[in-house]
Amino acid sequence: MGEKVLMKGNEAVAEAAIRAGCRLYFAYPITPQSELIEYMAKMMPKVDGTFVQAESELAAINMVYGAAGCGKRVMTSSSSPGISLKQEGISYIAGANLPAVIVNVQRGGPGLGDIQPAQGDYFQATKGGGHGDYRVITLAPSSVQEFADMASLAFDLADKYRNPVYILSDGLLGQMMEPVEFKDAKTEKDFEELDKQHFAWCMHSNQDEPNHHHHEINSLEIDPKVLEKHVEKLGEKYNEIEKNEKRWEEYNINEENQMVCVSFGTASRVVKSAIDTLQEAGISVGLIRPITVWPYPSEAIQKALNDKVKKVMVFELNLGQMVEDVKIAVNGKLPVEFFGKVGGIVFTPEEVQEKIKENL
Amino acid sequence: MKTELICSGFGGQGALTIGKFLAKAAMKEGKHVSWLPSYGPEMRGGTANVSTVISEKPIAAPIVSFPDILVALNQPSIDKFGPKIKKGGLLIANKDMCPKGLNREDIEIIYAPMNQIAQEIGDAKVLNMVAIGIVIGKKRLVKYDTLEEDLKDFLKQKNPDLLQANLKAIQKGIEIGEQN
Amino acid sequence: MEVIATRPKSLTNVPFTYCPGCLHGVAHRLIAEAMDELDMRNNMMGVAPVGCSVFAYEFFDCDMAEAAHGRAPAVATGMKRARPDMHVFTYQGDGDLAAIGTAEIIHAANRGENISVFFINNAIYGMTGGQMAPTTLPGMKTTTSPYGRDENDIGYPIRMCELIDTLVSPYFIERVSLLSPQDINKAKRAVKKAMQYNKEDRGFTFIEFISTCPTNWGVDPLKARDWAKENMLPFFKVGNFRDKANAGGE
Numbered sequence: 190m191g192e193k194v195l196m197k198g199n200e201a202v203a204e205a206a207i208r209a210g211c212r213l214y215f216a217y218p219i220t221p222q223s224e225l226i227e228y229m230a231k232m233m234p235k236v237d238g239t240f241v242q243a244e245s246e247l248a249a250i251n252m253v254y255g256a257a258g259c260g261k262r263v264m265t266s267s268s269s270p271g272i273s274l275k276q277e278g279i280s281y282i283a284g285a286n287l288p289a290v291i292v293n294v295q296r297g298g299p300g301l302g303d304i305q306p307a308q309g310d311y312f313q314a315t316k317g318g319g320h321g322d323y324r325v326i327t328l329a330p331s332s333v334q335e336f337a338d339m340a341s342l343a344f345d346l347a348d349k350y351r352n353p354v355y356i357l358s359d360g361l362l363g364q365m366m367e368p369v370e371f372k373d374a375k376t377e378k379d380f381e382e383l384d385k386q387h388f389a390w391c392m393h394s395n396q397d398e399p400n401h402h403h404h405e406i407n408s409l410e411i412d413p414k415v416l417e418k419h420v421e422k423l424g425e426k427y428n429e430i431e432k433n434e435k436r437w438e439e440y441n442i443n444e445e446n447q448m449v450c451v452s453f454g455t456a457s458r459v460v461k462s463a464i465d466t467l468q469e470a471g472i473s474v475g476l477i478r479p480i481t482v483w484p485y486p487s488e489a490i491q492k493a494l495n496d497k498v499k500k501v502m503v504f505e506l507n508l509g510q511m512v513e514d515v516k517i518a519v520n521g522k523l524p525v526e527f528f529g530k531v532g533g534i535v536f537t538p539e540e541v542q543e544k545i546k547e548n549l
Numbered sequence: 550m551k552t553e554l555i556c557s558g559f560g561g562q563g564a565l566t567i568g569k570f571l572a573k574a575a576m577k578e579g580k581h582v583s584w585l586p587s588y589g590p591e592m593r594g595g596t597a598n599v600s601t602v603i604s605e606k607p608i609a610a611p612i613v614s615f616p617d618i619l620v621a622l623n624q625p626s627i628d629k630f631g632p633k634i635k636k637g638g639l640l641i642a643n644k645d646m647c648p649k650g651l652n653r654e655d656i657e658i659i660y661a662p663m664n665q666i667a668q669e670i671g672d673a674k675v676l677n678m679v680a681i682g683i684v685i686g687k688k689r690l691v692k693y694d695t696l697e698e699d700l701k702d703f704l705k706q707k708n709p710d711l712l713q714a715n716l717k718a719i720q721k722g723i724e725i726g727e728q729n
Numbered sequence: 730m731e732v733i734a735t736r737p738k739s740l741t742n743v744p745f746t747y748c749p750g751c752l753h754g755v756a757h758r759l760i761a762e763a764m765d766e767l768d769m770r771n772n773m774m775g776v777a778p779v780g781c782s783v784f785a786y787e788f789f790d791c792d793m794a795e796a797a798h799g800r801a802p803a804v805a806t807g808m809k810r811a812r813p814d815m816h817v818f819t820y821q822g823d824g825d826l827a828a829i830g831t832a833e834i835i836h837a838a839n840r841g842e843n844i845s846v847f848f849i850n851n852a853i854y855g856m857t858g859g860q861m862a863p864t865t866l867p868g869m870k871t872t873t874s875p876y877g878r879d880e881n882d883i884g885y886p887i888r889m890c891e892l893i894d895t896l897v898s899p900y901f902i903e904r905v906s907l908l909s910p911q912d913i914n915k916a917k918r919a920v921k922k923a924m925q926y927n928k929e930d931r932g933f934t935f936i937e938f939i940s941t942c943p944t945n946w947g948v949d950p951l952k953a954r955d956w957a958k959e960n961m962l963p964f965f966k967v968g969n970f971r972d973k974a975n976a977g978g979e
Contacts, residue, residue: 255807
């Protein structure tokens, strides 16, 4: 760990990715993630890494597919409209069991929307987004430090499960500066270990017979029986991820809670402010902040529902996309209410306090 | 103890930098800080502004709706954020570009001719440093020494003349802050 | 017994899935022979397209990636950048390369990626059942141009070699034909040259093969070749467009 530096989230996650061993980065410029691509353009040459500004997000994600097929730590980033363009590639990456990290610095949508912070890509990230039966591990940071820390976590999870991983941030986290402390950079030895980890399946140089191997990076199985097995195996992997990788934060969760709030990312910070103020006024409200929004930490919500809790409230910067997951977790036990802002507007702590009070 | 600031001005006046230097210095003094700029089309013309929070405790929302301190480098910034300053809060305004000012009795207001002071120092660019000085002189949010050290790291090699002008501007600002 | 002809080592034993009379097999063989002769197989990675040659990853006996439709040059870019010590080629049809993947091929060529692109032009979509391709000739009937391609409505066929030849970066561009044994011999020389340059990391190399599709054209293989000679070759002129090795200063 080094000393603290004041950095934008977009730059911090880029620096952290490089330290985590990312040496290949392909992307296309889009606001509000441009500092990320610019940081990579500046820094990758200094670590003998590859930076390519692709002709489109489609091309970028397919470059990721190619590099991931070679077993290397590779990343792309974009903001909402660009992430939509990448969906084809993400489906192929998932179908071919490839590790890759995709950063989404969300902005207002749908369509061109605007360039202010939003959380409207929750469904896209957690429910598929592209075609076919697949899941993407989705990490939702709520501070610049966490955004940076998630770079190495995302690569570790991607490698562990050979699966794409999203870091689902937003314009606020991308543009905001906060103090951040970085982990030590990967060493040559670490890189060798990573290469070893992927050697069995990835594309690499071959030998003559009898030790000749032919590796295929592929999501095509034309025989339904074979595809059935392939997709079932993907399903087993997703079950394994659901079992092992749920992460969340509990904030002010205790026996006195009259309400439990659920909120992720930027929105959760505003909710925390509101909870602090209410606590000073003697009103006890807790917060479950999902850190992984897929797999979803349903059990954490269930556990937080003690006898005094009368209601669950979801706060998001969208029309209530996470409400469905919260309702599944609550399973009809309590009413689930929602308050959100759209259009790239972030609610204020005062607005959140009001909504909580109205619902007590 | 938590202080919430908004620094605002025309693009190019250096409003965002005010927040950045204050946040950086506060970080070096062990505080929790956040710096959240407006971005996008507002950067050109309009009011470029930044929410800066400096706190003893971890910062929840980095968004400032009602600032303790507003640093306004132009009149549109006062028009936009002046009414939202907390009761008992502080407005530091650039007299040269805020002809109307702000009509509020329940806050403290310091008008300083920042453009003029910067001209006198010899570099129009340092007007934002005058504003930082006033914040320090009035509120002791961070120490002058921390800022000086940071500026030296940043400018000593690159532009020693600008460094001197910056430091002079901060000192002048501190004087104004202390007198008011 | 003396062996005078054998299967190239760079092809697997998997039987081709192509229709009788299809020339994909010939193109595969030329590429595989070049890989063998230049001893590139063990350091080669290929990218298969979407189209009739979608299973190329099963046929070439080197490491292979299957790309999404049109994206092979982007995938190849990622592979070559990840493993600059290895060699990379793509194998693409006309729908893949000249329609849905136009952006990817133009920009990979423009970056001068150190890859070889093998482009099969048979003026039609084969795998999906004979639809109009960007290379379909004016007046030519397909299942999606049942009255013949109307160039006033949908435009003229795209000449990819000529298009790529407008770019500064590419190293080697040649259009060859697979329509006669002599043409195939010439094609082999071009393929080997491209592969040699690939091995030496000289830059982007591009070969367009003029080919046929007897099945979807609805004619027998010999007639298909005659038709292609009469109709395709006048529009898609074979020849070398660029060889920077001969351009002087190289």
